[in-house]
Amino acid sequence: MSHTVEWKVHLHLFEEEGMTKARAVVDTGTRVVTGHGAAHRNPVDPDVPEIGDELAAGRALYDLGRQLTNLAERDLDGVHAPRPEPRPTVGWPM
Known part of the structure; x- marks a missing residue:
């Protein structure tokens, strides 16, 4: 059975007081x-917004x-389907 869908991810970035959300x-x-993430700039680091x-x-x-x-x-x-074997949470993907 062929199945094709397209999911679009909207990524919103906000910067305030040395923190990017x-x-x-x-x-x-x-x-x-919805997923959330944040980054805090160390005050001694240079201000490079892209990072x-x-x-x-x-x-x-x-x-x-x-x-x-x-x-x-x-x-x-x-649906009582068999679960895939757990994959490592760290390291390079196989």
Whole structure:
């Protein structure tokens, strides 16, 4: 069975008082999931906004991915499907 969908992720970045905050939002068609991330600049570090944006965005997307994975695992439990083997949470993907 062929299945193709497109999910668009909206990534919002906010900067205030040396902190960058990010919000990543995806609408799957059945639910809306929001991930959050933040980055704090050390006062002794140079002010490079792109680094804060990258860190906060990456953390928000990581949070979003974690939530989607958790939702899928709960959905699998609901249909009594066998669960995939756990993957390591750190290190390089296989």
